[in-house]
Amino acid sequence: MRCHTCAAPANVEIRRSRIAFCARCYPTWFRSRVQERIDHDRMFRREDRVLVAVSGGKDSLALWHALTRLGYRADGVYIRLGIGGYSRRSQEKCERFAEQHGLTLHQVDLEENEGFVVPDLRDARSGKPCAACGTVKRYHFNRVAADLGYEVVATGHNLDDEAATLFGNLVHWNVDYLGRQGPVLESTHPGLVRKVKPLYRLGERETAAYAIIERIDYILEECPMARGAKSLAYKAMLNSLEEQQPGTKYGFLVGFLKQGRAALPGAGADRAAGLRSCVRCGQPTTAEVCAYCRLAERGRRKRARSGSAAPDRLSRSGRAGPGPGAGRDAPHPGPDGGGGPRPAVVEPPARPSPSG
């Protein structure tokens, strides 16, 4: 095949579209796809400050790279989850990427600031902390963005991720989740920052190709906690279908967004009804104590029982003021007047301007 742009021999094939690109033209095409989605789905505007949630993997770093190259003001946030060597290596990848490109990376350290790590959140039945880890990450991404005044949180979810999530939600008919699955999750509360997924129509192979061609140094290993996760089984199934019918994943996801989702309740928005402030942390929640605070409590108890150190959180729990990284007023403070303690944000020493 020949490059769709310059007719040179092609290096990357986009099977579902029956086009291909050489390594020189591919990144431009990839970024044009990202730009097209940002514009078409009204994810954010030129002047918005974007917080990119990075994990050290190819997708989130490719997204951060592409947004920066497209001229957006995009900073990163990394959560130190405390998953042993995997977490250390992925943290290094994020720090190195930020340093190389002169970008700002915020960090939240669960162990130091919250008194637990993700392995403390293992589910009793499945033995996996994946669902809890998702809650923890979403909580901190949102909180850091709200505290530091970002207009939007961007995550690196790609087509494969989204199709697998959709499939999982369909297999279990989580109608509530289905209604909220989409590339843009609008804010329905001042404390909930809107979330966007600019890569949601680009496949895993396509973000990998972008990362490789742009020489992004990312972590190749999968999270060791996710081994045997259902989402990986769903991905494998969808990949086998994709082999037989290129375009299946794309049609499945985009068909859902265009046809299926409209029929479901609460499409495309965080729940707005009945939101109040968590009595512990002040974040918006539908319960008295938010899901994150309940998880964190469980994690700290687990950690205390297992005899590991949980030094910081316990000494911080009485503190009412905003953490060192808070850039604007606490969102929706509760009746206790303080909004509760907030996770520390480890700030980089200085904030250089994006490399363009």
Add this chain to the structure above:
Amino acid sequence: MRCHTCAAPANVEIRRSRIAFCARCYPTWFRSRVQERIDHDRMFRREDRVLVAVSGGKDSLALWHALTRLGYRADGVYIRLGIGGYSRRSQEKCERFAEQHGLTLHQVDLEENEGFVVPDLRDARSGKPCAACGTVKRYHFNRVAADLGYEVVATGHNLDDEAATLFGNLVHWNVDYLGRQGPVLESTHPGLVRKVKPLYRLGERETAAYAIIERIDYILEECPMARGAKSLAYKAMLNSLEEQQPGTKYGFLVGFLKQGRAALPGAGADRAAGLRSCVRCGQPTTAEVCAYCRLAERGRRKRARSGSAAPDRLSRSGRAGPGPGAGRDAPHPGPDGGGGPRPAVVEPPARPSPSG
């Protein structure tokens, strides 16, 4: 494992329910499941005459057998599709089953009565006639039932079939089909007989076990035209998930019926709006000429070009009266007053009472 009923060593395990049965108790459990679905989903009543669509395979013969044993007045209908040796062998299985159990089997012979066979309906793109074959079968099942005064058509679709169909409709987001997928398709027109699927919560392995234990002689081979069909790929995928998480197929289908389908338009009914009579055959349709008549026309043309004999239909095309099997007035006759020609029904010599 031990039999759930009598504690003897078990022969058949129902993994998703974590129960098992010995070969002696299993058929009773199987039929109780069928009865429970008939009652719970109000499929038909004791006094209704049921037409079972049989193919010679395990599911439809198991259904016919179970309904008869449960005391229902259930006759069979078999469509001679003209798929070479496969069709001949499956016809033999149906005829032998009817004979052994003293049951009435109606037959429609496509080649003789309609002037084409299913292989004439191969799709130009996929090379497969499966979609067209489905239309042909549904048409004749409905027509025979309407003509002969049956209250309901019962098909042998099992959990695996239904889950695979659901999956296929979700992958392509056929919202219209999704809304109408269910165990009961109500009649919305006098010419459309209600359709039910009493086995829809029983897995393929469970109907196979029933057929084997009850010594039902069924055709083992898959239809040769279906080789490589997408539905088989979907079944394989769902089976691999089921291996990992027993109950996945059941949860997927039943979750859809309980949660997902309600959100979709036209749930559980044949389209009622804008139905009129096909100008050729008189059957209810939304178009001037119904989908079946267009398919049949295409099949006859194909057959004429290939030089095969299509003796009967051409000489029958001017006939306006009902065929030899018509048991009640033609459904919803069109403005031409006749309702058009109807497919012949090959009647069995006599109608013995069910074996009970």
